[in-house]
Amino acid sequence: MTAGRVGIVLVSHSAAVASAVAELALGLAGGGDRAPILPAGGTPxxxxxxxxxxxxxxxxxxxxxxxxxxxxxxxxxxLTVKALLAEADELPPDTRLVDAPFVEGAVAALVTASGGGDLDAVTSAATEAYTYRKR
Structure with missing residues (x-):
């Protein structure tokens, strides 16, 4: 993990889904030093x-x-993330809930963060994944 890069958390109702999307994003982001990404799926x-x-x-x-x-x-x-954001000390400073498609957004966010993009660039790349056409 490289210091100074945007970190990414993937929240799913399923631990398996969150882990699989993180694994996919890591695989598609290529080799080298990638930004940190972790799944946070399911319940304890x-x-x-x-x-x-x-x-x-x-x-x-x-x-x-x-x-x-x-x-x-x-x-x-x-709702869970918004509740955490409302609490002063629950999440690190500059934590942002990103409105993006889960799979495509995760890949775009990780590629951008790994390339050194700041939080605005990572958010923008993930959000732009809504425009990816599949036809």
Missing amino acids: DGGLGTSAELIASAAKAVDTGAGVAILVDLGSAV
């Missing part, structure tokens, strides 16, 4: 859902001082 007991504790822990683990981008899969994950 392995069930489906979201966990404020897992999200906060992952965000702190990927924080290198350049900000943290959090991407989520479904609506209630948004």
Whole structure:
């Protein structure tokens, strides 16, 4: 993990989905020194859902001082992250909930962060993934 790069947290209701998307993003981002990315999926007991504790822990683990981008899969994950953002000390400074497609946004965010993009650039790249056409 390189200091000074934006960290990325992938929040899914499923630990397996969050881990698989992180693995895919890492594979597609290429070799070399990549920005930190961690999954925060499911509940601490392995069930489906979201966990404020897992999200906060992952965000702190990927924080290198350049900000943290959090991407989520479904609506209630948004609510969990928003609740954490409302609490002063739950997430690292400059943590941002990014409105982006989960898979494509994760890849775009990781590639941009690994290339040294700042939090605004990472957010923009992930958000722009909404425009990717599949036809």
